[in-house]
Amino acid sequence: MRIGVLASGSGSNLQALLDRFNLGADPAARVVLVIGSRPGIRSLERAAAATVRAEVLPSALDPAGQVAEEDEPFLRRCLAETEVELVVLAGYLRLVPAAVVREYWGRMINIHPALLPSFGGQGMYGRRVHEAVLARGCKVTGVTIHFVSEEYDRGPVVAQWPVPVLEEDDASSLAGRVLEVEHRLLPAVVSAIARRRVALAPDGRVRWTGSLFRTERFAAVPGEGWTIEPE
Ligand code: GRF
Numbered sequence: 001m002r003i004g005v006l007a008s009g010s011g012s013n014l015q016a017l018l019d020r021f022n023l024g025a026d027p028a029a030r031v032v033l034v035i036g037s038r039p040g041i042r043s044l045e046r047a048a049a050a051t052v053r054a055e056v057l058p059s060a061l062d063p064a065g066q067v068a069e070e071d072e073p074f075l076r077r078c079l080a081e082t083e084v085e086l087v088v089l090a091g092y093l094r095l096v097p098a099a100v101v102r103e104y105w106g107r108m109i110n111i112h113p114a115l116l117p118s119f120g121g122q123g124m125y126g127r128r129v130h131e132a133v134l135a136r137g138c139k140v141t142g143v144t145i146h147f148v149s150e151e152y153d154r155g156p157v158v159a160q161w162p163v164p165v166l167e168e169d170d171a172s173s174l175a176g177r178v179l180e181v182e183h184r185l186l187p188a189v190v191s192a193i194a195r196r197r198v199a200l201a202p203d204g205r206v207r208w209t210g211s212l213f214r215t216e217r218f219a220a221v222p223g224e225g226w227t228i229e230p231e
Pocket of ligand 1: 007009092112182
């Protein structure tokens with residue numbers, strides 16, 4: 001399956017995908033395109049290092065607009081030219097134009113560093129998510145991967161994984177443990193989608209062939225104390 005990644009920052013999740021599919025041994029998928037929301041970001045360097053086509057949004061230098069008009073045809077053209085079959089938003093902070101969301105419905109996923117529908121929505125990204133989790137005294141947070149709909153962080157949930165909140169956590173330590181899980185969950189979910197183990201049912205629920213929790217490889221993923229035994 002041909003993967004296009006949209007990224008805004010460091011791109012550590014992009015790297016996890018490149019490591020598994022482009023530089024590693026999983027033949028199910030391949031990153032063929034990376035689009036950065038502005039020039040000079042680490043994600044673009046990672047794409048270049050893996051010899052993947054890298055592009056920058058044309059509106060990148062316009063600090064005002066969230067969705068600039070010229071982004072829509074640009075995104076569509078790049079995705080079509082590289083024959084992308086699955087779009088992955090990996091730390092992408094811009095709003096995807098509605099027409100692109102509609103065109104890639106069921107074929108575009110986003111990774112969010114909390115258990116949606118809690119701690120999502122506009123403005124809930126990066127450190128703010130973890131600060132909000134700590135402020136509410138939550139004992140468990142985690143990672144959510146969902147299909148992208150026109151509303152921020154609201155599309156059908158594909159996969160989630162828990163991360164315990166420890167007494168001594170601050171936003172940085174929590175972000176670090178959540179990110180570790182992101183780096184494992186995202187490539188596993190992309191591989192499962194590429195292997196057609198995941199389907200978006202007409203009722204809007206995502207169905208798995210063989211639950212994520214029953215995948216042996218996954219039993220070791222979560223942090224301290226969160227081993228889920230395979231059946
Ligand atoms: C991750 O926490 C991701 O969940 C969120 O933004 C962060 C991106 O990190 N959407 P990176 O750019 O992949 O390193």
